Amino acid sequence: MAQRTVRIASTSGLHARPAAIFSQAATEQSVEVTVQKQGGDAVPARSILMLLTIGADHGDEVTLRAEGEGADEAVDALAALLEKNLDEEY
Template identity: 65%
Template sequence: MPERSVKIASSSGLHARPAAIFAQAAGEQPAEVTIEKAGVEAVPAASILSLMTLGAEHGEEVTLRAEGDGAEESLDALVALLSRDLDAE
């Protein structure tokens, strides 16, 4: 199962608007994607509620894992999204 690590660039972390943008993008991917941070169990990346309970803050590293068709491409797209400050967009 491919995986990628990335630091959260959004100034508010994965809360409110950034979580909504990320969850929508994850739901549009062909692969099933999970996200986790150290010490917290992986959650579905397409679930806004799960993302918000993850508590990922600005600068924290998270790990994305994908399974299924287009897994690598899905991870590339989602890592690129988390690498931007979604609060500023």
């Protein structure tokens, strides 16, 4: 299992535009990735609606997890997105 914890860099957190960009990138991955805020439930990264429910704000840490062939690459790619301010960079 590939796993990585990252801090949300987007000024608005994982809401609206950043969540849309992130879920689209997750859809393009070959494996399903989940996102979990500490103390919360893991949700599918491909679902913008589920991403919005975790309430991840700027500076919060979330853990990405995936299994299977390509899991490491998928988690790394999505982690790199969360480490950018998606409100400004896209």
